[in-house]
Structures are given as structure tokens and as C-alpha cells.
Amino acid sequence: MINQNWWFTTLLTKQFKYCPPLNRSIKCNVLKSLAAAIAVLAVGGSASAASVVNKDTKIRTLIVTEGGSKTKLALHAGETVQFCPNGCFVTWPNGDLEALTGSETIDISGGVARIK
Secondary structure, eight states: OHHHHHHHHHHOSSOOOOOOTTOOOHHHHHHHHHHHHHHHHHHOOOSSOEEEEEOSSSOEEEEEEETTEEEEEEEOTTOEEEEOTTOEEEEOTTSOEEEEOSOOEEEEETTEEEEO
16 A cells, blocks of 8 residues: 555646555446546557447437537347547446447346446
8 A cells, every 4th residue: 555655746747636456336346447548549440349239128328529519329128339449438328327338249138238
């Protein structure tokens, strides 16, 4: 813990709020997701797009935020869609927010999205 604080206080010019490891705060979750997405995109973009498969019998809707604009993506039963070629944020059917890099494969089953 002391070493971790030394790295943060010595090497970073801007102080950031400490987020607990079990993510008790949604604000910390969003900030961590955003930081992870920026880090991955800074290292190198992906040439492919993320794909999602709706294995449910109902239509499932995702909200995709890419480049500052939100788009609703409706997936019919059994439909596969490619999206998010350059990284984006996705709000899943259950309301969770996730940062994607553009190379993931996602299955939606029972209203729950699982990233492979």
C-alpha cells in the first residue's frame, strides 16, 4: 500500500481519487472504464469491430456511445451485429456500462451480456 501511494504521489502530476478494489462507487467504475479505454486506444487501435450475438428470444437493445454520440442498437432474436470498430462505451440491457476496444465478442443470453 505504501509503495502504491508513492507511485501515485511521486510519478503522477495530478492527484486522483482512490477507488476501492471492490468498486463500491459507480463513479469509480466509470472512471476506471474510461481510463482503461483510453489506455488501450492510446497503445493502438483495433482493425476489427466488436460483435454481439443475441441468443435470447426477445429483442435486446444496447446503447452505444461512440465519438460523443449515443445510438440505440436493437438486436432481434438470433441476430449478430458488428459495431464499435474504434472503441466505444456500451450500456447493456441490465444497465451496466462497459468500455470496449472493438475486438470483443459478446453473447447476450437471459438478458445478460457476457464478453468473450
